[in-house]
Amino acid sequence: MPSRRVREIKTMELNTPNWVKNAVFYQIFPDRFAKNTISQPTLWQSNNLEKWETPPTYNGYKGGNLWGIIEKLDYLQDLGINAIYFTPIFQSACNHRYHTHDYYQIDPLLGGNDAFESLLKESHQRNIKVVLDGVFNHASRGFFFFNDILENGSNSPWLDWFKIEGWPLSPYDGDKPANYASWVGYRALPQFNHDNPQVREYLMQIGEYWVKKGIDGWRLDVPFEIKTPNFWQEFRTRIKAINSEAYIVGEVWNDSRQWLDGTQFDGVMNYLFTGPTIAFTAGDRVKMEYVEKPDYFPYPAISASEYAQKMEQLLSLYPWEIQLTQLNLLDSHDTARLITVVGGDRPSVELSTILLMTFPGAPSIYYGDEVGLEGGFDPDCRRGFPNRKYWDIDVLNYHKYLIKLRQKYPALRTGDYKILYAEGSIYVFARTLEQEEIIVAINTDIHTKFAQFSVAKINSKPAKIIYGKAEISWQNNDLKIELHPRSGCIIV
Numbered sequence: 001m002p003s004r005r006v007r008e009i010k011t012m013e014l015n016t017p018n019w020v021k022n023a024v025f026y027q028i029f030p031d032r033f034a035k036n037t038i039s040q041p042t043l044w045q046s047n048n049l050e051k052w053e054t055p056p057t058y059n060g061y062k063g064g065n066l067w068g069i070i071e072k073l074d075y076l077q078d079l080g081i082n083a084i085y086f087t088p089i090f091q092s093a094c095n096h097r098y099h100t101h102d103y104y105q106i107d108p109l110l111g112g113n114d115a116f117e118s119l120l121k122e123s124h125q126r127n128i129k130v131v132l133d134g135v136f137n138h139a140s141r142g143f144f145f146f147n148d149i150l151e152n153g154s155n156s157p158w159l160d161w162f163k164i165e166g167w168p169l170s171p172y173d174g175d176k177p178a179n180y181a182s183w184v185g186y187r188a189l190p191q192f193n194h195d196n197p198q199v200r201e202y203l204m205q206i207g208e209y210w211v212k213k214g215i216d217g218w219r220l221d222v223p224f225e226i227k228t229p230n231f232w233q234e235f236r237t238r239i240k241a242i243n244s245e246a247y248i249v250g251e252v253w254n255d256s257r258q259w260l261d262g263t264q265f266d267g268v269m270n271y272l273f274t275g276p277t278i279a280f281t282a283g284d285r286v287k288m289e290y291v292e293k294p295d296y297f298p299y300p301a302i303s304a305s306e307y308a309q310k311m312e313q314l315l316s317l318y319p320w321e322i323q324l325t326q327l328n329l330l331d332s333h334d335t336a337r338l339i340t341v342v343g344g345d346r347p348s349v350e351l352s353t354i355l356l357m358t359f360p361g362a363p364s365i366y367y368g369d370e371v372g373l374e375g376g377f378d379p380d381c382r383r384g385f386p387n388r389k390y391w392d393i394d395v396l397n398y399h400k401y402l403i404k405l406r407q408k409y410p411a412l413r414t415g416d417y418k419i420l421y422a423e424g425s426i427y428v429f430a431r432t433l434e435q436e437e438i439i440v441a442i443n444t445d446i447h448t449k450f451a452q453f454s455v456a457k458i459n460s461k462p463a464k465i466i467y468g469k470a471e472i473s474w475q476n477n478d479l480k481i482e483l484h485p486r487s488g489c490i491i492v
Contacts, residue, residue, distance in 0.1 A: 014321040016266045017217070017245045019129060021324040021414050023083040024357075024403050025364035026076055029333050030086060030110055031061055031095045032384045033367050034068030042114040043067055052384040061095045062384050066106070066115035070122050079370060079396075080403030083129040083362070085219055087333055089116065092140065096333070096382070098133075098221065099140035099188055103206045120214050129216035131247055136203045137225040138182065138189040141171045146190050161199050162190050183225065194228035204238055211239055217247030219269075219327075223259065224252055232264040249327050253295050260318045267326040270361060271296040272314050274329055277355050278341065280307040280427070281444055282348035290336035290376055298341065304444070308422035315360070315417060324414055326361035330369070333382055337366070337375040344374075347486035350398060351442055354467070354488040357402040358431060358440045360417050370399040405467060405490065411436040421453045426483060430458050437462055439491040441470065443483035452480045462491040 035052070036043065043065060050060040066089070076084070088097035091105040106116045123130050139146055145158040150171060163181035170176035171187055183189040192199050207218060218239070223232060232250075239246050250259050252268040259265045278286060278298030291298050302310070315323060330352050331338045342348040349369075356363045367373075368385050372392030375381035406412045415433035422428070425445035431438045437458045443449045454477050455461075461474045468489030471482040483489065 014262045014319055015240075015244070016321050016325040017247045019216075019245060020083075020247050020266065020362050022407075023129065023362040024081055024406065025083045025085050025131075025327065025362055026079070026081040027085045027329075027332060027364055027366045028069065028087070029064075029096070029367060029382050030066065030069065030089055031064045031097075032056065032382050033064050034072045034385060035063055036065055036067035036111075037071060038067070040067045040111060040115070043111045044108045046109065053387070056095075056379040056382050056384070058379050059095070061109065063109065064384070065109065066111040066119045070115075070119050073122055073126055073128065076128065077126050079400055080407060081365075082127055083131065083216070084123065085131045085327075085364065086133060088133045088135055088221075090135075093142050094188075098135050099142070100135050101140055101142040102144070104209065117213075124214070129247075130214075131217040131219055131249070132210060132215050133221060134207065134218040135221040136192070136206070137222050138191045141188055141190065143190075160196050161193055163193050183222070191225070194226050194231055200228065200231065200234075204235060207235055207239055208242060211242045211246055216243075216245075217249065220248065220250045220265070223250040223265075232259065236264055247325070249325075255317065257317060260322050262319070262322075267322060267361065269332070269364075270314075270326040270328045272317075273311075273326070273356075273359060273361070274298065274331075276302060276307055276310040276314075277330070277352050278338065278348075280304070281351035281355065281442070282342040282345060283444060285342050285345045285348055287341060287343050290341045293377065294335045296335065304422040304424060304427040304442075307427055308419050311417075312419065320360075323360045327364050328356055328359055328361045329364040329366065330356055331366050331381070332364075333366070333378070335381065336377055337369065337373060337381050339369070339372060340374045340376050340381075346392075346395070349395070351444060351486070351488050353399065353402060354440065354442065354490070357406050358412055358429075358438075358490070360414075363406070365399065371396050401467065409436060409438060409492065411438050418457045420455055420457065420479075421451055423451070425449055426451050426481075428453075428479075428481070430455075432458055435460075437492075439479075440488065441481055441483055441491070442488040444486065446485050448482060448485055450480075450482045452478055455479050464492050466490050466492050 049063040052062055089106050089110055090100050091102040091107045092099045106113050145161050148158050149156040166179040169179050178187040181191045248265050250265040250268045253271040256268040275297040279302045283301035286299050339349050372395045375383050411431040411433035415431035418430045420428045426443050426449050428441040437460045439462050470489040473480045
């Protein structure tokens with residue numbers, strides 16, 4: 001039974017971007033995805049870069065750039081990607097660029113504004129959408145307005161743009177109080193004073209500026225940190241006034257009903273899907289040293305019935321229109337990579353990917369996952385995209401095929417989600433849309449498993465296996481299925 005809050009939201013007119021319901025996202029960490037091979041006049045080359053193939057460090061740059069990404073767009077198109085989410089690309093003094101210096105300038109190491117204009121044009125010509133990372137809770141010590149305070153102290157005209165708590169400020173010496181508010185006490189990231197109307201207007205105009213330039217949406221960094229009333233409601237209103245199909249997705253790891261009320265975000269990064277999916281498919285293979293720190297809980301191991309319960313709970317949290325525009329993922333720049341989390345167990349990755357590609361909402365692939373790239377905690381999860389000779393071609397092939405199936409069958413994108421069977425290690429569900437009915441079955445056990453159950457929730461009797469291997473038969477409304485060890489199948 002949907003919660004009262006969900007029922008209330010259902011009475012509202014909800015509008016979310018239609019293209020997101022049909023999207024497969026690819027998350028790119030720009031410094032680590034691709035370098036240009038063709039010389040570009042607007043790209044400033046550095047002679048002080050880490051070698052691409054060496055382990056990444058917290059402060060080092062590897063020199064990936066937007067021109068290199070343009071050269072890789074054909075690869076992404078062949079993979080089946082039709083949307084890209086970029087971690088920050090604005091001018092900054094760190095390799096991940098969450099320390100924003102200038103919200104109107106693309107980092108010169110990435111190729112500057114000219115490179116981004118070309119990237120946007122080339123992406124859109126391939127029908128690939130572009131979503132940028134909006135870091136609007138905090139800026140950096142190098143941000144002009146805050147830097148003026150560091151230079152001029154109490155004489156700065158920008159004092160009320162931040163939360164100054166005393167004097168003198170100490171932006172670098174950790175032995176002294178910073179005397180200003182910063183994100184989780186990290187003095188490199190001074191927090192904006194969002195209660196200042198000028199600050200609020202400044203940030204709104206940044207959001208509007210890049211949407212007018214042609215971006216397709218914003219992923220919002222730590223939006224829950226902004227407490228100013230109606231901030232995100234106004235942001236949505238102003239962005240949607242420019243492009244009603246712009247995607248607004250928040251980085252919220254837990255229950256997000258507060259932000260998914262139809263007046264703020266179209267979706268969130270759906271870690272409530274991530275954790276249970278890994279806990280079910282990998283079980284006790286999960287390496288605890290890689291999952292105890294992030295707040296997404298892919299542990300302890302859970303059974304099929306427990307997974308079914310968690311998916312039912314998740315699908316009851318928000319209206320269906322919003323479920324279809326959630327950003328679903330298995331890992332990101334903020335977690336260890338899935339293949340490392342599961343101790344290199346490839347079936348765990350494949351089973352998780354099957355569930356990712358068949359769940360309501362937009363699947364998101366973290367760059368390199370599709371070729372088996374490993375990585376522990378930050379900065380290790382941000383390795384350089386590997387040379388082709390290091391690709392796991394089997395992993396690439398099943399990613400391609402699952403994306404192709406998702407694009408071919410509308411039911412896998414917007415169809416109803418009906419759990420048919422969930423006992424022990426076997427989980428079976430259907431995606432149905434009008435006359436199209438598809439069954440997905442997963443066996444997480446190391447042994448072959450057999451199940452027989454009545455299927456009264458769908459009208460047809462799907463019998464053609466289009467992914468994986470299994471033995472299936474129908475007897476009246478009973479489906480008999482024999483699933484191979486650690487395997488999944490899709491039946492249409």
